[in-house]
Amino acid sequence: MIYICDSCRFLFSRAAEPEQCPDCGKYTVRRATPLEQREYQARLQGGLTGPAAKENPYDNPAFFIKYAQMDRSRQGLSAAGEWHVLEPLLPPFAGQRVLDLGCGYGWHCRYAADHGAAQVVGTDISRRMLQTAEERNAGEVIEYRCAAMEELSFPDGSFDIVLSSLALHYVCDFTPLVERISRWLRPAGTFLFSVEHPVFTACGSQDWEYDGKGQIRHFPVDRYYCEGSREAVFLGERITKYHRTLTTYLETLLRCGFALRHVVEPQPPEEMLELPGMRDELRRPMMLIVSAVRV
Template identity: 60%
Template sequence: MKQNKYDDNAFFRKYSQMDRSVKGLEGAGEWKTLERLLPDFREKDVLDLGCGFGWHCRYAAEHGAASVLGVDISSKMIAKARSMGNEGIIEYRCMPMEDIQLPEASFDIAISSLAFHYTPDFNEICRNVFRWLKPEGVFVFSVEHPVFTAQGTQDWQRDESGKIMHWPVDRYFTEGPRQALFLGEEVTKYHRTLTSYLGALAANGFEVTALVEPQPPQELLESVPGMQDELRRPMMLIISARKK
């Protein structure tokens, strides 16, 4: 069975209390960077893989999309997304992104936010998205940065007093599953190198148009305790690509 941690009651409760869950896109530190890479949604058919609470689906709908399909493995995520409106434009499907079957050339834009590091086969994702996109279709997604996922524990190395010393990077070129603590719960994430992300896109017919390692916006650096430490290592990677 594919991992579905978000339907665990305790985990979902903790996730629902995060800033990005309560405040939406404005509570996500990478949002302003991602927004700049998004194409014009007007009259476009949009696919969101790992849609979660549907924040990006609603953004696309509010910016003129003709249709939006949001896919997520978590029934709790989908239920929350449906409760937040725009049902006339948005369709939600509760199923693993790896299993969904869609018509060829049926979408202008495919997006995904922080979901692909939960799936073991990014090459398959690229192959499917390429098939589902129309010619010149746009694929924009964010993932946890390979520097962030490499060592596995996803925590700072600290001294005896608890002060941060550095961020450990280990087994970088050994791709595969990592057991990480997220919200105090153990989850399985899949580490892959930057080469593998870009290589899978190229091998499946995409042209990369932008690659960004987002930094926290100034307002979060000034207002959120500990946010300055986020400048010491990259946490996320955002890539925009085009179907050739």
């Protein structure tokens, strides 16, 4: 049986349920969920590195509070540096059934509803995020559902459009998820997502290389072909993300019956270039946006 400690996220195997975590010693051990069990198996098989995935940092109060201060959290879509690239790639929503995986505060759900979607399902693993979504971005056609996207289940052909904004890099197993998304979509349905760019996730630190005076020298790439978990610091908290190559992102889509419509690495818009640090974002790609259609 696989167990996990809710305090330190240590994943381990025992014949009988232990009282204490063998790593941190706290009494916060429970049986691992199916997702956590798969993570444990993947780690055993050497496909992953680093400690157990903290797959839901957004319910960590310290993280949640800091996330809430970000421009994109306070001001919504238009404050996101990639929105000017993402918005023109969105399909028409009128009358469509939309699924948003990792919907967070629900900004994209609200946008779809405001643009005539017939039904919007927003899912997120974080209860705190969904509470905010319910408060700020509720709507008659919108339903928010708390679940890990790897554990969702829908009848075939349930949706016309599947969206996911900056969430898929928290998912360990990409292929089974894309297979399921392909089935959830009707033929000719759209799957549009943004993720952190493989250049950005490869090394793990997600930080620049600096010279002795603290000036940026360049952005480091390493371990590119070593796919798996990476520990980065985001908003001052340690957070686990999964690095995948560009090959894996695109070939998985092609293999699962998608045709690629757009593959875009968004640059910050001209009017944001004077914001602190924004001009440096011209030096490396940080995000990847992919639009695909189920053939």
